[in-house]
Amino acid sequence: EDQVTQSPEALRLQEGESSSLNCSYTVSGLRGLFWYRQDPGKGPEFLFTLYSAGEEKEKERLKATLTKKESFLHITAPKPEDSATYLCAVQGVRDDKIIFGKGTRLHILP
């Protein structure tokens, strides 16, 4: 069964303190791995799609990387406005369903 596990569940950082969020996945043939950001009371906002091991994508202070078993979302010199829940999801080739992890709640302290 396809599975996504995100860690840590919650993370508090000081402004400017870089860190990484982890997304471990099990899927029978990866079609794509997705990262979303969700602010309280809003729907998820698309960040990245990664398709194959070794791929990397960047957007402002965020960089997503992918291996055959996990993905990392690296946050460099975060600011308070980066505080949000970050969701990881995978889509397998077997049935195309998108499976989400439970997310990492990130809080950046000024």
Add this chain to the structure above:
Amino acid sequence: KAGVTQTPRYLIKTRGQQVTLSCSPISGHRSVSWYQQTPGQGLQFLFEYFSETQRNKGNFPGRFSGRQFSNSRSEMNVSTLELGDSALYLCASAPSESTDTQYFGPGTRLTVL
């Protein structure tokens, strides 16, 4: 370009009732997916529609159903509501059959009493 809109934003129902939620995708998008989000289970896939056809379905009971109209607008229906159906229901649209990039609406918060 307007984003995905969902109506109503908030809804309170009692057990045993039924409810219909509506989703209007981004103009030009033909794929619509529905998700249920709860604190315990997170985001769970309900179903996906493309060009009025259900392409995929999650592991939810038959009380959950949906449809898509020719203008790509979609509705989902939950019959015989249970307390556990209380959740945020999210709709997402994508420009093509590929759901690589989905754009989510703000959701409908359903409370079942």
